[in-house]
Amino acid sequence: MIALLIRDMKLGTRAGGGFGLGLAFFLIVVVLVPFGVGPETGRLALIAPGILWLGALLACLLSLDRIFALDWEDGSLDLLATSPLPMEAAVSVKALAHWLTTGLPLVLAAPVLGVLLSLPAAGYAPLILSLALGTPALSVIGTFGAALTVGLKRGGLLLSLLVLPLYVPTLIFGAEMARRGAEGMGNTTPMLMLAGITCGTIALLPFASAAVLRVNLR
Amino acid sequence: MASIWQYANPRKFIDTTDRFLPWLSALALVSLVVGLVWGFFFTPEDYRQGSTVKIIYLHVPSALMAINAWLMMLVASLVWIVRRHHVSALAARAAAPIGATMTVIALVTGAIWGQPMWGTWWAWDPRLTSFLILFLFYLGYMALWAAIENDDTAADLTSVLCLVGSVFALLSRYAVNFWNQGLHQGASLSLDKEENVADVFYHPLLVSIAGFILLFVALVFLRTQTEIRARRMRALLARERLQ
Numbered sequence: 001m002i003a004l005l006i007r008d009m010k011l012g013t014r015a016g017g018g019f020g021l022g023l024a025f026f027l028i029v030v031v032l033v034p035f036g037v038g039p040e041t042g043r044l045a046l047i048a049p050g051i052l053w054l055g056a057l058l059a060c061l062l063s064l065d066r067i068f069a070l071d072w073e074d075g076s077l078d079l080l081a082t083s084p085l086p087m088e089a090a091v092s093v094k095a096l097a098h099w100l101t102t103g104l105p106l107v108l109a110a111p112v113l114g115v116l117l118s119l120p121a122a123g124y125a126p127l128i129l130s131l132a133l134g135t136p137a138l139s140v141i142g143t144f145g146a147a148l149t150v151g152l153k154r155g156g157l158l159l160s161l162l163v164l165p166l167y168v169p170t171l172i173f174g175a176e177m178a179r180r181g182a183e184g185m186g187n188t189t190p191m192l193m194l195a196g197i198t199c200g201t202i203a204l205l206p207f208a209s210a211a212v213l214r215v216n217l218r
Numbered sequence: 219m220a221s222i223w224q225y226a227n228p229r230k231f232i233d234t235t236d237r238f239l240p241w242l243s244a245l246a247l248v249s250l251v252v253g254l255v256w257g258f259f260f261t262p263e264d265y266r267q268g269s270t271v272k273i274i275y276l277h278v279p280s281a282l283m284a285i286n287a288w289l290m291m292l293v294a295s296l297v298w299i300v301r302r303h304h305v306s307a308l309a310a311r312a313a314a315p316i317g318a319t320m321t322v323i324a325l326v327t328g329a330i331w332g333q334p335m336w337g338t339w340w341a342w343d344p345r346l347t348s349f350l351i352l353f354l355f356y357l358g359y360m361a362l363w364a365a366i367e368n369d370d371t372a373a374d375l376t377s378v379l380c381l382v383g384s385v386f387a388l389l390s391r392y393a394v395n396f397w398n399q400g401l402h403q404g405a406s407l408s409l410d411k412e413e414n415v416a417d418v419f420y421h422p423l424l425v426s427i428a429g430f431i432l433l434f435v436a437l438v439f440l441r442t443q444t445e446i447r448a449r450r451m452r453a454l455l456a457r458e459r460l461q
Contacts, residue, residue, distance in 0.1 A: 144382065148362065148375055158358075158365050162379065165354040166386045169393040176397060193396070197389070208382050215374040 001085060001093055008097035011070070022059040022102045023109055029055040030113045041118045048117035049127055049178035055113070056106045056131055057138060057167055063102045064142040065159055067094050068150040068213070077150075081217050087210035095136075095143040095206070103135030119182060126181020130194060134174035137198040140205050141166045147209040151216045170197055226303035228446045235439040242439065246432035253426030261418050273331045275423060279430035281324035284352065287317025287434065291359075292384050295377030305442065307373035308449070310380065311363055312441035316434060318356035325349055344394040345402040351390045355383045369449065 033051050037043060071077040080090050110131050111124050119127065145163035149155030173194040180187035225231045257275035264271035294310035297303060328346065329339045340346065362379055366372035 148379060149365075151371075152365055155365070158361055161354075161361055162358045165351055165358060165390075166382070168351055169386065169389040172390075172393040172397045190396075193393075205382070208378055212375050212378050215371055215378075218371065 001089055004080075004085070004090065004093050005097055008094060009100060012066075012097060012101035020105075022063045023105050025062055026055045026059040026106055026109060027113065029058060030116055033117065045118045045120055045182070048114060048119040049123060049182050050175050051117060052110050052113060052119075052127060053131070053134075053171060053175040053178060056103075056110065056135065057171060059106055060102055060135065060138045060142060061160055061163060061167075063098070064146045064163065065149070065156055067098050067143055067146040069146075072150050077213075078217060081214070087213060088206045091143060091147065091209040091213060092140075092202075092206045095140045095209075098143065099136050099139035103131075103139050107131045107135060122184050123178065123182030126187055127178045130174045130177040130181070130191070133177075133191065133194050133198055134170050137170045137194075137201045138167065140198075140201045140209075141170070144205050144209040144212070147213040147216065150213065170194070173197065223301070223303070226301070226305055228305055228450075231305050232443055232446060235443060239436060239439055239443075242432055242436040246429055246436050248429075249425050249432060250429035253422050253424075253429050257419075257422035257426060261422060264419075270331055270334055271419070273327050274419065275426045277324060277327040277331065278423060279427040280320045280327065281349070282427060283430050283434050284317055284320040284324050284349065286431075287313050287320060288352065288355070288380075288384065288387070290438070291317065291380050295380040298373055298377050299381075304373075304449075305446065307377065308445040309438060309442045310377065311373075312445055313434075313438050314356055314360050314363070316437050316441070318353060318360065320430075320434075321349055321353045321356060325353070342398050343402045344391075344398060347394045347398070348387075348391045351394075352387055355387055359383065 030051065033047075034044060037047065068077060071080070081087060083090075107128060110127055114124060114127060142163055145159050145166070148162060149159045152158065173190045177187045177190040177194055180190065225234060254275055258272050261272070263269050291310040291313050294306045294313070297306040298310065325346070328349075332341070333339050359376060359379060362376050363372055366375060
């Protein structure tokens with residue numbers, strides 16, 4: 001398992017692995033927002049938590065098809081399926097590797113981008129915490145979507161159509177937590193709900209991902 | 219021995235539904251016409267909502283069927299996963315576009331009603347939002363069916379998507395409740411409430427709901443038959459090409 005994790009991390013971070021692409025995308029989204037809504041500080045501060053969450057979500061979505069696509073093409077996915085490692089574990093490791101190479105950098109970059117969107121000072125801690133709690137769920141749900149569409153030639157658009165509705169609860173609670181934090185309100189309820197969603201998806205969704213992956217490898 | 223599983227045989231399914239289909243369609247037509255005509259022309263106007271209240275005879279049944287169609291797909295998907303009856307998978311596939319259409323009808327009639335009553339076509343109300351999300355789920359489900367060439371693979375993948383989607387649709391339903399307070403009124407009908415809508419509106423509404431349910435069942439039968447025949451045709455063509 002650890003070997004697989006290290007291998008996936010290496011593949012993800014090396015040139016051509018798309019590492020940094022998600023981050024750059026996140027940056028561009030955030031840079032484009034003031035052009036779209038105007039540069040007034042007050043308005044930007046109002047929408048900053050939501051925009052940062054949306055940007056992180058889209059950046060996460062962008063890199064999903066890489067989770068299985070390359071392994072599918074060169075056949076290492078078949079090797080994984082025949083190895084003694086249960087498919088559920090392999091899928092979980094893949095999701096973890098995706099989070100470490102995509103989700104975690106987004107969490108770390110978010111406060112810097114928060115400055116660009118003039119996020120209120122009180123909003124940084126809730127924003128980072130909400131992203132740290134929520135992005136693992138995004139990776140796990142995304143792994144399920146990637147497993148569904150792995151055999152398809154042009155699965156990219158379909159992947160977004162399948163995964164984005166599944167992201168709704170995570171986005172609602174994550175953005176709500178960040179927004180309430182930025183406005184200085186209590187945000188324990190959305191935080192607990194977000195943590196609950198993340199724990200639930202991590203516990204249950206790998207079984208569904210493994211099941212569809214087995215179907216696709218049949 | 220009579221058991222529901224005998225209809226897993228496509229031949230048997232087509233024979234039986236063929237016998238029922240004309241009756242079902244006729245009944246659906248009659249109850250829809252009776253329910254809608256009764257509702258539209260022979261009920262008083264509401265003292266606050268005026269004649270706009272009459273859209274309830276389209277709005278409530280379609281919204282009900284939009285959710286029940288997904289539930290039916292969920293049951294059919296479970297049957298496919300557990301017992302692997304092809305008719306079941308095809309029935310789930312057949313129900314999806316109907317459910318999506320019902321969702322659109324509910325959303326559009328709601329918007330038409332909301333414009334004069336709430337003064338807006340659309341509000342980010344929990345019920346409205348969760349219906350929009352349900353519609354997205356239907357779209358994704360249908361797109362996945364359409365994208366995969368192998369029938370069995372498609373059936374497997376879509377049924378898992380249906381299971382996972384159901385959980386997330388339910389989650390979203392309560393998440394949006396938390397996110398925004400509602401403008402939409404409470405349930406018009408429920409089994410455990412003392413008082414529902416006033417009887418003058420209630421009776422035609424029940425007829426209209428029965429009409430929508432019958433229409434849904436008839437359409438699902440018809441579309442499942444079509445799917446079975448289309449698949450049989452493909453098999454015959456493939457066999458011919460081999461010879």
